[in-house]
Amino acid sequence: MTCTTTPDLDRIAEELTAILGPQGVLTAPGEPYDRDSSPFTAAPDIVALPETTEQVSRIVRLASRLGFALIPRGAGTGTAGGCLPLSGGVVISLERMKRIITLDTRSLYAHVEAGVITGELRDAAAGQGLFFPPDPASLDTSTIGGNVATNAGGPACVKYGVMRDYVLGVEAVMPDGEVIQAGVRTRKGVVGYDMAHLLTGSEGTLGIITSVYLKLIPLPPATVGLAAVFPSLPDAMRTVAAVLGRGHLPSAIEFLDHKCLGLVGDKLPFSVEDKSASLLIIELDGRTEAITPEIDMVAAICTEHGATHLMPGGTRKERDTIWNVRREVSTRIREHAARSFSEDVVVPIGSIASFIAEVPDFENRFGLDIFAFGHAGDGNIHLILTVPRAARPDTQAPRLEDGIEAVARRVLELGGTISGEHGVGEAKKHLLPLEIAPASLRLQRGIKQLFDPCNIMNPGKVFP
């Protein structure tokens, strides 16, 4: 097929206006469309704001006919630059497609448009006694479409899995403008290739997700938790192994390393003197009469493994206090750093402690301050590599990019992955070949070429 390109922005804007009306086209867009939660910025030429799948299809056909790049965008909370027009083009924001089309309490699924805020779906489901478990940190602002496009995860993964595990089916506009229904709306289905999960995590490079069928489950009636301080991270991780090994399946197991704990120690209701102390946050959900005794058993396991302080999390207020400690970490790190990069590497759970024991070595080699916290129940570590505001006099000049690559290489040696829930986008595409071998990369590029022969769909992302 022949691919064209039109650099004529006036004509593109005019034809988009014919589809969307003047309210649906921004021709001098600035904030927020020029940024996401990554370090990158790029102003779009034009922003298109469709309200229906049919409009999305017409926009894609236009892009295909005239030859311009389309960059799908949810709420711009991504941390990898995936929704930014780094090589120019039209940003297609799904923000106006925010209907919860179906919330089926008998068949336990929801059908929602891509622009629905994930937390709003979660609340709507809870209002009907149902549960939508995926809980990325950006829950209250990010969209279902973006979460599916990046296969987002969160603390609930240890018990409930990630977004992919809740995607039953996907409606998407493919690069030729065709609307496809991929997957099913039932809990099982194996008819043809799994197109719904191929689109999940494809970061807008294969098609534009316009609506999603999502699995819902019965709402656990209650949640309880606790936070525990341990003398060291290895103590904390031995506790995690013991909790899981004795048949408990928490709905969250989060950790803060000693450096993070040092930053937010003042938020704790007690003082922690030990500079190597680390924190675990554990939650259980289920029926009150089941989890009330169970959290006591978990607390006993913590004590048995050397916990020096326990914070109860039996009430909503107590749980909020605990999570506020966890949430404060990112803010404090940002205050501390001149420049930083937020990793979301994953290592096998059993290797978390030994991997984090190597962090001081990375700090020294690359002149960085590195903070580690994250999901102890699934190995997904938020490793924040920072260039300190005051350079450390005892080390060489900071080399952030080299540090990022060294961490990636080490994670892969341990059997991990370079991104657990953020995706590749722009930020990690140079690292992709470290993880994906040539034979697989060739097939993946082949799929991209097959679906999007003129490379109009989020071009330049994911693959180097």
Next chain:
Amino acid sequence: MTCTTTPDLDRIAEELTAILGPQGVLTAPGEPYDRDSSPFTAAPDIVALPETTEQVSRIVRLASRLGFALIPRGAGTGTAGGCLPLSGGVVISLERMKRIITLDTRSLYAHVEAGVITGELRDAAAGQGLFFPPDPASLDTSTIGGNVATNAGGPACVKYGVMRDYVLGVEAVMPDGEVIQAGVRTRKGVVGYDMAHLLTGSEGTLGIITSVYLKLIPLPPATVGLAAVFPSLPDAMRTVAAVLGRGHLPSAIEFLDHKCLGLVGDKLPFSVEDKSASLLIIELDGRTEAITPEIDMVAAICTEHGATHLMPGGTRKERDTIWNVRREVSTRIREHAARSFSEDVVVPIGSIASFIAEVPDFENRFGLDIFAFGHAGDGNIHLILTVPRAARPDTQAPRLEDGIEAVARRVLELGGTISGEHGVGEAKKHLLPLEIAPASLRLQRGIKQLFDPCNIMNPGKVFP
């Protein structure tokens, strides 16, 4: 690229022997390689029995060079004919690749070869306090490779999902002989396209799965259950809705319709007079002190919804009694039928009762006896369409194939799928276009062509 074909079986056998030795090649194979659990049979020209991924790779390169079809086979328990050489070719049986390579109790995953029996992995995991939930009926004979290739499910789906939800990563030999590592071995990962889940459910048409990384979870310490007889299937299904709606998440919810119950009524410890009575089997797993009171609550919900008989399932022996009733159904149906077809359609859970209410109409229109049982918690219905041994005098001549197609069309109208866990294989490929629209089918065929340009990998399956 140029594709060749070699009809010279002697040469193929000779070259295979050079790779596998004489013990690894069967040149006059009969049972069991000529059949699976479908109505189809086809004798392979040759059976190859590799023991390593490297041998599989060499066989695939040979097939590619000489041009012959390769049909991957697990244990031959499939019900769709997917592993049969219906257009000739070499069956490549993974039965000798049966090592559990890793069972990592700290990082909660297993790495197993494709030929491992699923039940053996389940037992090995349980021995270490871990749980591998997927439980197809063929658990004790089918293989992980076959289960992944068909994305198998089972009763546990309602709480635990299907095979896909446990596949972290896949090692596969692609049609060019390259070995790829798809996916990860951790619980999260979003780096490039989701090749692991594209291979899952692809029924051996894109590559040969040689080993799989599987998620394990903590073993629930106990399981309890009950069976309850209801005056009608709608009563039973209202009970299912109430159980889920009140925050209970059973590890199995199975049903038998009145015709199935009629066949196995003598296996029950009480007599059921009501000809329209239906049976529910419900199980809960978790900590003993949690599920013992909870099963009483579930029993109370059953009684509240009109249950006329309750069978307790608190002990292993009682649970076995209950499941023996369920298992006996298939045997009795086979005895009853001259010819039958086992459907595994899925309808939204909320539509199960109304769909099954239409069964008598299908029976009359097509002169069939139809039995319904299956997974009430996920909508996956085993609808056994049978040609009775004694044709019903009041109806027209049996038309099995027409009945199958009519059921498929109706299921799709209800928002369901034509296969929940068996796959398409040979049996349903003529029905595939009813479910998959042309735009999606074109992309799926494109993926097949991209991966397997000479169509050597299980040719003729899945796509019509």
